[in-house]
Amino acid sequence: MAQCQTNVRDIDDNMSNPSSAVKVEKQGWRLGVDGCKAGWFYIASSGSDVRFGIVSYAAQLLEIFDDIVEIIIDIPIGLHDIGAQARGCDLLARKALKPRGSTVFPAPVRPCLYAKTYREACDISERLTGKKLSQQAFHIFGKIRDVDELLQQRPELRGIVREAHPELGFCMLNSNLPLLTKKKTAEGLEERLKLIEMHLSAAREIYNNALAKFPRKVLARDDILDAMMCLCIAQAYPDRRRALPELHTADAFSIKMAMHFFTPS
Numbered sequence: 001m002a003q004c005q006t007n008v009r010d011i012d013d014n015m016s017n018p019s020s021a022v023k024v025e026k027q028g029w030r031l032g033v034d035g036c037k038a039g040w041f042y043i044a045s046s047g048s049d050v051r052f053g054i055v056s057y058a059a060q061l062l063e064i065f066d067d068i069v070e071i072i073i074d075i076p077i078g079l080h081d082i083g084a085q086a087r088g089c090d091l092l093a094r095k096a097l098k099p100r101g102s103t104v105f106p107a108p109v110r111p112c113l114y115a116k117t118y119r120e121a122c123d124i125s126e127r128l129t130g131k132k133l134s135q136q137a138f139h140i141f142g143k144i145r146d147v148d149e150l151l152q153q154r155p156e157l158r159g160i161v162r163e164a165h166p167e168l169g170f171c172m173l174n175s176n177l178p179l180l181t182k183k184k185t186a187e188g189l190e191e192r193l194k195l196i197e198m199h200l201s202a203a204r205e206i207y208n209n210a211l212a213k214f215p216r217k218v219l220a221r222d223d224i225l226d227a228m229m230c231l232c233i234a235q236a237y238p239d240r241r242r243a244l245p246e247l248h249t250a251d252a253f254s255i256k257m258a259m260h261f262f263t264p265s
Helices: 060-064 088-096 110-114 118-129 135-139 141-153 155-159 166-173 186-197 203-213 221-235
Strands: 003-008 029-036 039-046 049-055 068-073 161-163 241-250 256-262
Touching (some): 029 221, 039 060, 049 203, 060 068, 068 221, 088 166, 088 241, 088 256, 118 135, 141 155, 141 161, 161 256, 166 186, 166 221, 166 256, 186 203, 186 221, 203 221, 221 256
Parallel strands (some): 029 068
Antiparallel strands (some): 003 049, 029 039, 039 049, 241 256
């Protein structure tokens, strides 16, 4: 699937309640993006114009939208090349999400991304870090590599494309309390959708439209919620935005390693 895009009806309140922390300051496209089986699922907002769709590669988002202010995406950004040290943002996110810290998996070192098999990736990781990798991490190496190579090749995008972890975002919307429900269950989906609706009034409409547009073999229900969480962050006022760590560290390519989120109050 190369590109597939759907327009949502114009929304007069800019997808947000008047008292919400999610309000656009600078005009232009703001995107929330999450990986899905077909590539990347995105929800884009500019003023009252809201669109969602799927692209195969992250770079295709830049072909669809001309004036992009920010892309918040659920994928590790900024990687170590060697060493057993974890990224600071991963450590802090796990601490914030206890007892659900395991939802933040350790980001791989960059050379692992080019392994052709899981066994080869584990061998590289063990040689460079002393640790093996999870199957879960290996299965998204293609997506990590997709974004990593884009930011290496186009340095001007490093201030536009930023990382988020949706569960950290939901935690912050839930009075800094991690959600104990699992996001793939009916209860977990509804709990997260209700949290998003408090800051994105069109959330349920977008959710239902995306479910109707794409089959589950292409797009999972929780992919839609995670992309909406990322959009909430992209739309938040700067004074409500936060990141872990506050003082960002960078990798060997000067790509910053930080997880972004917003606090409603």
